[in-house]
Every structure is written in C-alpha cells, then in structure tokens.
Amino acid sequence: MACTCRRLQVPTLFHSELHLLQLFDLFCGRDLLEMMLAITGADELRLLPSYTIRPKMPHLESHNLPWHQDGGLDEHGQPQTRDIADLLEAFGLHDGYFRTINCWAPLVQANKAAGCLRFIPQSHRQGLLSHLELSQTANGGPKHPTQVEPGIMAELEPHAVDIETSPGDLVLFSNLLVYSDQLNERQGYVRWSAEWRYQDAEQVAATEPGLGHIVRSLIDIDNEIQSPQEWALASA
Template identity: 30%
Template sequence: MTGLSSEQVTRFREDGYLLIEDAFDADVLDGLQTELTERIDRWCELALSEGLLSDLLPDAPFDKRLALLSEQLENPGPLLAVVGGKLRTAGMFQILTHPDLLDIVESVIGPEILAHPQFNSRAKLPHQDASVVPWHQDLGYLEADAEETFMVNFWIPLVDATKENGCMEVISGSHRTPLIAHEPGMGPGGNFKGVDDDQLPPGDRVMCAVPRGGVVLIQHKTIHRSVPNVSDHIRWSLDLRYSDPRQPTGRDNVPGFIARSAEHPDEICHSVDQWQSIVAAGGAPSGT
C-alpha cells in the first residue's frame, strides 16, 4: 500500500473512522505473534513447575490457547499481563515502523510522524466481561493538552475480527464531539473509564469487522467501544497511535519515538534497542 487516496482521506476526516481491509501484508504480524507465544511459554513453564498448571497445551492454536490455559488458573491475571499492555519488542517495533502504515499516516498528517507512546496489545478472551470496553474517546485516557493534536489511531487485529469475537464499534461523525467527561468503573467488568449512554451524540453505529492484515483508523475523539466476544476463540488486537512530534501527546511522562521525518532524518528511530533506550532516557534521540 502507498498511502490513502484523496477520497479515503476525505472520508476519514468527515466520518472520524476508516476501514481498510488490506492495509499491509499480514505476515508482518507473525514476529509479534511468535513473541507472544514465547511469553506465554515462559510464564506457563514456571507456573507448571509451581503446580499452578497441569497442561501447557503446546499444540493448541494461537487463537484458543491462552483462553484454555486461563481456565486452568485460579487467577489468570498474571498470565494475561505478560501479553498485554505496552510490549516494546522487535515484533512490535516492526509493526509500528512498517512503511505501509507510515504511508497511511503521512497521507493524513504529513511526513513528520511520531509513534505515540500510548499503545497496547490486547487479548479479548471469549465470554469474559472484564474485556468488554465501554463507549469512550481515546482522548479520555490522555491529558487534555492533546485535544487539538490530530492523531491517527490504528486498531489492528491479529486474527480476523468479527462481531462475534468482539470487534470495534464506532459512532460515525462522533469525532466532532468535544471531549466528554469519562467516568471510572464503566463496562460490564467495571474496569474502564467510559461515557454514559445519555451523553452519546447521534450518528450511525458501525460494526468494524476487519480481516487479519486490515486496520480500522479512528481519530482520538471518535467515540467507540468493543462488543462482547461470544465466539469460541480469542480476539487478539493492537492499538497504535501516531501524531506530529511537534504537538502534545497527552503522555508527557513517557516518550514516543520519531518513526519518519523529512525535516530531521537524523532523529528517526531505527531499532527496538534504540526505542528502548529512548524510553529509558525519557526522551527522543538527538543527532543519532
């Protein structure tokens, strides 16, 4: 892919979201998937030695194994934690810096691109309320100084995302809504900040089913949620964000990294090791 067409850019700006079914070669996700499997293996081998697990289920498929392992555990939280959140790994870096994704971002905000510090890996297990995310704006999880920053947010499934396994649902045009007060303890599991139904703006509600190798783009004020996973398998997904490095990120305490730059090519981050060093140092590289 070589970026968005002018028609796609217009739709994204007008609707606040855009579905792209073939954004990049799905094989790009394989490295991260291998890393996730290795993390599960390491945790489970230790859990087996401590008597917490009875079977490592090494032959179970990727989209079912974590759920089956969780069923053996009295408290699956520590296992889920090793594959969730902000994984600063080689596989994640490969996805964040993939040219096809950066071309999409450049189509919208230009060639100065920061890989935003707020990103996540998520495993949405079947029939679990704890992973059902309520209506919210991503800006509701950032500092208010980022409200005017134009962000290009990617929702990327590692498996085909469907209504049955809990894909994203958006309210078309809701990106024009100013930041709404987000209340804590929302969602069926009470685990998230979110927006009450009586505060939702009018607009078509669109279920964003997308295959592996596809993406859903949203803006940081687009109101969206994930629906329950009523399938028999896990909905694995990533949340990635990009913005202009000259604008506030709403995450001043954690740095992102320069993924592309025409003005300052010497500041581009070229490796996962450099990314990790930037985070450890608390800022972007200079003259590297």
C-alpha cells in the same frame, strides 16, 4: 469430592515485549508512515507510548471496552482534566489534518461474535465529550477506564456500526471517535489485536507528555528509528 478452583490469571496486554526485530515493520513500515504524514500534515511523527497487543478472552466482561474517546482518558485511564483547548489542539482536526491517528489491527478474525470494535460514525466531529469513571476496569488491573456519559450515549448509540475485520486489515480512526467493543462470545477463541497511535510530533502528547518514539522525520532523519535493530533497542 471437594474441588478447589483457582481463578484464571489472564494477561491483559503486552507492551515492552513488542520491541522485537520482527515487529519493526508493524510500527515503522515506510508506506504506513508516509500515509500518516499525509493524514496528519506533520513534519515529524511520534509513535505514542500506548502501543499494545491485547488478548480478548471469551465470555469475560472485564475485557469489554466501554464507549469512550481515547482523547477523553488520561494516562491513568480516568477522565481527562486538562484544558479542553489543549486537548483538541493535540487530538483534533485542524486545517483538514488529524493531529492524532489510532491504528487497530486484528491478529485473528474479529467478527461480531468475537467481540469486534463498534464505532459511532462522525462522532469525532463533536469534539471532546464528557466522560465518567467506571467502577469496573476493562483491563483487569488497577485502572478505572472511563465512558462517555450515558445521557450522551443514549443519543449516539443507535447510530453504532460493527467493524468486522480479518488479519491483514488495518483500521484507522481519530483519537476523538467514540468507540467500544463487545463481548467475545466464541467459546475457546481468543481475539488478539494490536493497537497503536501516531501523533504530529510538534504537538504535546496529552496523555503522556514527552514519551514515545520519533518514527519518521522530514526535519532530521537522524531523529527517527530507522532499523529493526534500533527498534529492538528502544526503550518501551
């Protein structure tokens, strides 16, 4: 008997769908925002427009993230071509404050078998590293994500650590930290996660200038999104 098999179409991320009343506290929770103000030294916080929820399907290599720095990617997922000094001003460490902070939260158990994150500790202190374009996308779409040059990773990867997490955990890290994840080897198990980024609003967003949402302001409270209703009505 002949069998015709159809390739499974897997959603790679959810973005516009996140403007729900119930998700206001995830991105705009006051305790978290106060912590972000302290870490960034900002008077206003911008939620960058790259907030997503992602499924990581089992045994699907195209969902693997290569070794990269988020600061090394442009809005098309390709190697940054902007001036390095501008990028470090937007993403780097200045006077003890981080300009941009990544947030990553598991929605289910994210252990090594499920393809947890991998970090290179202290790699953010090396500045912006050289990236190369990959031929295969990690997102299953038209973008071509980048990876840190293999020669550099040959020295860094032996220092990698697995970041195993559980629902309720929140991982904070620099936009210049070198990180990746690994294959989800748990049969029938989808590793769901949320990711988002905050930036000192005085900095020009190096990936998507002018976009995002002001979520906390010490300058003018009317500038910020203050309620679940405002979040639900905000444009993605």
